[in-house]
Amino acid sequence: MKGDTNEQALLKGLAHNDSKAVEIIYKDNFNMIQAFILNNNGSYDEARDIFQEAMIALYEKSQSDSFVLTCQIKTYLYSICRRLWLKRLQQMGRFTGSIDGFEETVAVEEDWENHEKRNAEFAIMDRALNSLGEPCKSLLQGYYLKKMDMNALAAEFGYTNANNAKNQKYKCLMRLKKLFFSQYNIGE
């Protein structure tokens, strides 16, 4: 079953981090997932974590150029959440052998593994960035995350000109790169 045009539009919105689309998907699906988690030994906080994780997985999937969702958003999110919650329960030793839920599911293993891999990479990046120390961390965050322009960064960090700031940024970037790849390659 191919998602209808409305769902396609929502997914397009999600891919561009459009908060309106995110809100609609959120509102339509959250309560179902929350009920599922609560019915299976989970808490409100855990329900929120699991649901947001599934939303991120869907977001990542929607980034790919070849992206086609072969089922409804609802089914996809539920499948991911179910898979994720099962794993959480096993990790916490709370798994009782069966999990209640009667929704249709689709195979999400591949997407799931992909998502896990991305999460691992983000964790490495996070650690690398945090071990850089200031002002490198803030400088790189300003440039790559907040997409600030070099002049603004120079002004904010007190460099005499944009060029100096840029040089400093490259130095920081090289350090970050080194840190990241040392971890990344171990991870491989």
Added chain:
Amino acid sequence: MDDILLLDAIERYLSGEMSAEERSYFENLRKTTPEIDQMVVEHNMFLHQIADYAANIQIKQTLHEVHQHLLERGDLNEGGALSPKGKVIQFWNKYKRVTAIAASVGGVIALFISGLAMYFSTSVNDPKLEQLGKDLEVVKKNQQAQVNIINEVTSKIPTNARLLSGGSGFLVDPKGYIVTNAHILKGTGAIVVNSKGAEFKSSIVLIDHDKDLAILKINDEEYESVKSIPYSIQKSNSSLGEEIFTLGYPRNEIVYGMGYLSAKTGFNGDSLSYQIQISANPGNSGAPVFNKNGEVIGVLSTRQAQADGVAFAVKSKNIHSIIEDLKKSDTAFRKVKLPSKSSLKGVERKTQITKVEDCVFFVKAYTK
């Protein structure tokens, strides 16, 4: 310093900021220098990592904001812990209009129905009506007043039983079938006392609260069947203005009263009964109402609270119908037969009373 220049070149190359000339020079450099080519690939990948990392942080931020927003609007519920509004309040906000409409519709219907019920009901529970059964306290007082008599006669009331109410009743079959009002029989059983003060055990064989009639059967070895019942039970309706009299037990002693039939229907047009003008008191309930020929035309049952002398009697044809009910209920009652002929016609009132009084009983209801 060279590394930085190279890095800058790679970034400009990857982001497409290079001029065509510079770009072709750089691409040439990539082809001839594998180290630089490797650096470009590696940096490209790294920049993607940073971009994805940034996007991941942003989508997380969006999700967090959306969650909070929906929570505040009440579209999500987290058990009230994080929500500024409680679950009940959200529910109330959502449904308060529906609730208000439902409540007012319900209120209107309730008022309407209770109005209808008030209008049509001829229930004896109406405050304007008084049942003429005597309650426990009245009987108690009488018992205390007449303590000597009670001591002389061993009561047939079972020990440990509690007297509840009293009234009157009258024979409709010589074998010991007595008609009385249903509202007198509040307890589990009854004894009947004749005009000479003799008590007999009896059982309730039929009770009809709609007609406010009941039938008792005397089950006592000491009871001697009367030879015949002097009065008949009228089947047809009586006429307005007909002279009537009654015998009953508002006291421990049989009391005579007389009056006339004042309306063909009872309280608020109740077609089951007559309105009669007679002096009636608690204890008169269940008493027979005779016409001057000695035919039973009704059973005295209630009186109007705020009108002196206005009483109501259940029409005698209802006795016929409950006797039919009784016959149908058990084959043992098949032989019950209502007296069909009055021997009191044209007889002086005093003689009528003497003949009738043996058939009128004081009914005492008790509970164990």
